[in-house]
Amino acid sequence: MSSYSDRTRQGMSAVLAGERQGLRGKLLFAGPAIIASVAYMDPGNYATNIQAGAGYGYTLLWVVLLANLIAMLFQALSARLGIVTGKNLAELSRDNFPKPVVWIMWAISEIAAMATDLAEFLGGAIGLALLFNLPLIVGMAITAVVTYGILLFERQGFRPMELIIGAMVGMIGLCYLAEMLIAPVDWGAAAGGMFSPALPDQTALMIAVGIIGATVMPHAIYLHSGLTQGRAAVRSEAERRKVLRFSNVEVVLALAVAGMVNMAMVMMAASAFHQGYAEVAEIETAYHTLTPLLGAAAAGMFLASLIASGISSSVVGTMAGQLIMQGFLHIRVPIWLRRLVTMVPAFAVVAAGVNATQALVMSQVILSIALPVPMIALIIFTSRRDIMGEFATSLLVRLLAIVGAVAVLGLNFVLLAGAAGLDLPL
Template sequence: MPERRKSLSARTALDVREVLDGRRRGLRILLPFAGPAVVVSVAYIDPGNIATNLQAGAGYGYGLLWVVLFANLVAMLFQAISARVGLVTGASLAKICARSLPRPVAAAMWIVSEIAAMATDLAEFLGGAIGLALLAHLPLIAGMGITAALSWALLLLQGRGFRPIELTVGALVGVIAIAYLAELILVPIDWRSVARGTFVPTLADSQALLVAVGIIGATVMPHALFLHSGLTGERIKPATEEDRRKLLRYSNVEVVIALGVAGIVNMAMVAMAAGAFHEGHPQIAEIGDAYRTLTPLFGATAAGFYLTSLMASGISSSAVGTMAGQLIMRDFLGFAVPLWLRRLATMVPSFVVVGLGVDATRALVASQVVLSLAVPVPMAALIAFACRRQTMGPYRLSRPMAALAIASALIVIALNIVLVVDALS
């Protein structure tokens, strides 16, 4: 069995070579390249997104859909840049920072990235455990134990090459997308309000600002920016400059498709929450309350789809978050702790939160605000190195692309500043 799964990655590498050599045509040419962006995309539909999108839809109806659209467009831009850096340099963003920046700066970046990784795993692990506990009528602690085992089993696929975990995560992303497609059929949606909320920016009050920044924190993920460069840099090595140009082209297509799907799912989350809760239950802010309210309003099927998507999201994104944490530590510090120890360490905050009696959904949303405050660090590093001739050579970002990336990063940073000022006042 291990040999057969290893050969799956080898066969994918051969398929990529056939495409690069012009020996494969049609839609089949995209399949071998579907992998890194698919894995990363699960970070954009994780339980943190589900929690913040629930609050956005229930509390503000369709009014914050524009934030979801903006956040996903920014994520798409920066993930494409991250993949570009990995393909051109053959190294992850973390490794480039470690070898190019002064040691104190690199150490500070590692600390911020580790805090973000902890916040990420808190949201993802707790979300999967909540879904499993509610669906199976188990105590939350029991749900956390089962979620830990399932995410660990998913992580073990890394030892069998890159392809098995890509396909498994891709299947779980498909489960999440199908579940929310079903929700849109079961829950009445005001499509005119969807269009207005998507393209007309509004912020009703300061709490809406907090939720909006949480959406950005849940969508533009620091660990995903580091992970994507590592996945593309290590997956397929280009033999020639022509290979590199083709790989960049296919990578951009994969990013648009994978993150486009993630963006649509994110918007479906907000629309479902708005259609289900905004009129009669705007106070709904917790995942458990949403599940218990969905059942009498729209039936057990709607509630079941909701929890199934939450479970699939939590298990897959928790494993991907641990992968990212391993890569960040390895490439910043030059060594990595054993995978089991890393997994254990990142789960501890979740058990502490539950043990202290902190509301799990509110902890999810708070973790997304932490991520939003941390994300400017990798964004700034990514822009700096992607524009650097010494790093990227002829593949550095064009001036219009660099200007767009800088403008997007400044908007995210400005929102964070407004959030901090609002919190202090």
């Protein structure tokens, strides 16, 4: 009896051969970008978006838009790499770079995977602890069990996991759609903030950099190439071009949804907190402040979306960590061991009494250090004709990727300098 994933692959082959038409056939190709999009709605985004909306109203919405456009480009390139070469970014790095470079890349990527999991794991735990009035450590234990339970579905192939993560993304989106109907959003000011770039002061600059640091994620760049490699059985270059078109459309749609969720986070914080509660900067404070301002329903939906975000992004982070280790080292560890190792730092942080939201922000600093590794490698590989053949990126796409990388890496340098206590002029 064929599995659901096998039937999905057969359906994709029928679409590519022209034997199957219509929207339902095209939806079979959806999945990789939806899973990758979870990284753009993780609890690290909650922390930075709340700070942006509470402190500066709608002023920094343009940063969310810019970060999302850059993310679309790099996720599309990552998907292209997997579709064209049949290998993921970590495998290609292992095959093409000197061994010392590979070991350094792996070490940096593993640290980034742990930092990512710290943010995601803590986010789900904070949501559960607040919603059910539990100690944070109990929320973490529940998050660990639920995450591991979902990861077991990976044994059934790619499709069940795509549907589970897709359902959680849908839940996050619906929660924030409802928030937009409840919160008194000033849509004129929101439009102005989206298309009128401004950075009022040094703190706004740091929050803007934090938004970008929480948006373009190292593990998502690695993972997307792995999710697309060999997913559809391609029999000709014409079919490969079709798969690439489907992939590009999915990337744009999935990350557009992620971008709208992030904008909704900022707008909710702006409408609820900016006038009179501008000091709100922590997830716990935001929840407790939302209840009297917008009602228990709004506060409950905020936590429900945070829990879905934390659990789904923790699952995706573990998948990425597994892919990174297997790609760089040819080592595959049991999923329970991978889950255990990556969640140890989160338990250590809570046991040490570190503020949870501060830990989320610090995890973004660590990710900023790791981000150059996959971005630069991705630009190199997708521009090489000996690797990509006729699907190598054009000069225009290459230039856009370089500009995007320079912008992100430059802003991340500002974030790191600020974290080190250096006073940078605007």
